[in-house]
Amino acid sequence: MSEPQTASAVEEERHASWPELFFDLVVVAGAGLLAHLIEDGDGWSSLFLFAVAFGAFWMIWTCFTAYGNVRGDDARLPTFLVGMAVLSVMVAAVPGIHEGHAQAFAIAYVVGRVAAARPWHGATVVVDLPVIQAFTGVLPWIVSFWVDGDAKYLWWAAGLTIDLLQLLRAREDKLLEGAQERLDHVAERRREQLAAHEERARRDGAEAPAMSARARRRQRRIDRLEKAGRVGRQIPTSIVALRTDNVHLAERFGLFTLILLGEGLIQMLNAASGAEWDRMLVVAWAGAFALIVALWNLAVRHGSAGVALLAHGAIPVRVQWVAHLVTSLALVAVAAVLGVVLAHPARTLEEHEVLVLAGALALYLLVSATVHAVLARRGGGVEDGRRAAWLAGAGVIAPAVVIVARESLSAAAVVCVLAAAALLVSVVDRRARLRLTGARDGRAVPASTP
Structure with missing residues (x-):
């Protein structure tokens, strides 16, 4: 059995290409419409459907983003356009997902997964995103074509769960070994097929002249197979392990997160434009804007893969994918409720509105805290441990306060409390970073340094 080869990531730093940026435009529309699943619902079923729909949307975006990341300059615009078309159908189906558009959403998802797998031939393995070439998680979506009602969404969730588990649990060595064995098996079968064709061609040529036309047809078929690289000396002998460009991927994650935060600003602007412009609106606007700025500072400016205060490359790429999904889910939920806050800043928020807003922020901060806690436990140092403590504290205390005191707090007060917690972590x-920088430079930095 041949040994797998490894294709190294691009060494020089590169940035998102124009096709990739054009592809991201569909995320702008998608984030807004997916957020309406939260705004228009008032129960756990709506939150569940939102999480599943967003997860499917994110998975298609991820597969085509990985294509652009790994292929680099060889990435083709038509492939991105196919991805945009698929995501557009999924987004357009969201408003009517309860009234019959769920089937279109599921079909578009399956088409998107198949289209995303086409650029990768059998001799390559995308080791950092193996689900891009696997279809086990797609099967439940196909089954859902014949399922009606809410049970359809359970099949969708099952498919996404299979993909996420495979992403986290698949071992690179086993993945490459299995792919190499399959390639060796296919190559052997094709060599046997070629030998059989050549033997028949010789036998036909040795028989009556009437058989020469049949022999020529078989020879032409062999020539076509050889030209396509399916038989003969062009058969690949080794699996090529394709890896991501970490710097480029960090930028793609950051752009996606920026789009989600931008959706929060859009929700705020739309709501404020139709609200009464009074003092309470000013307070609510200041709190919501401060929350957006704090999340940008944590997730984008000083974060990576959507995780707050995480250095680039600090966690494996596969974990980055999953962390980005969870943090993105939380940020979209926060953005969805900010519009509700600005529309009526003086009123008391409904219980489910407070739970979504506070719970989404808590999810974001606690997931980030968990990542830093794991890094600290694995030798990341005191800095990761402190960040885990700050993020966990803010993720527990502030959401708990607004949930417990919901009936006595206005919508403006709720968002201000949550914004204060996020800002406090940033400050x-x-x-801490300034003191650490001063210590490394041999300078004494007073604790009061801003």
């Missing part, structure tokens, strides 16, 4: 981390 504390900045002071």
Whole structure:
């Protein structure tokens, strides 16, 4: 059995291409319409459907983003356009997903997964995103074609769960070994097929002249197979392991997160434009804007893969994918409720509105805290441990306060409390980084340094 080869990531730093940026335009529309699943619903079923629909949307975006990341300059615009078309159908189906458009959503998802797998031939393995070439998680979506009602969404969730588990649990060595064995098996069968064709051609040529036309047809078929690289000396002998460009991927994650935060600003602007412009609106606007700025600072400016305060490349790429999904899910939920806050800043938020807003922020901060806690446990140092403590504290205390005191707090007060928690983490981390930088430079930095 041949040994797998490894294709190294692009060494020089590169940035998102124009086709990739054009592809991201569909995310702008998608984030807004998916957020309406939260705004228009008032129960756990709506939150479940939102999480599943967003997960499917994110999975298609991820597959085509990985294509652009790994292929680099060889990535083709038509492939991105196919991805945009698929995501557009999925987004357009969201408003009517309860009234019959769920089938179109599922069909578009399956088509998107098949289209995303086409650029990768059998001799390559995308080791950092193996689900892009696997279809086990797609099967439940196909089954859902014949399922009606809410049970359809359970099949969707099952498919996404299979993909995420495969992403986290698949071992690179086993993945490459299995792919190499399959390639060796296919190559052997094709060599046997070629030998059989050549033997028949010789036998036909040795028989009556009437058989020469049949022999020529078989020879032409052999020539076509050889030209396509399916038989003969052009058969690949080794699996090529394709890896991601980490710097480029970090930029793609950051752009996606920026789009989600931008959706929060859009929700705020739309709501404020139709609200009464009074003092309470000013307070709510200041709190919501501060929350967006704090999340940008944590997730984009000083974060990676959507995780707050995470250095680039600090966690494996496969974990980055999953972390980005969870943090993106939380940020979209936060953005969805900000519009509700600005529309009526003086009123008391409904219980489900407070739970979504506070719970989404808590999810974001606690997931980030968990990542830093794991890094600290694995030797990341005191800095990761402190960040885990700050993020966990803010992710528990502030959401708990607004949930417990919901009936006595206005919508403006709720968002201000949550914004204060996120800002506090940013300020504390900045002071710690300044003190650490001063210590490394041999300078004494007072604790009061801003």
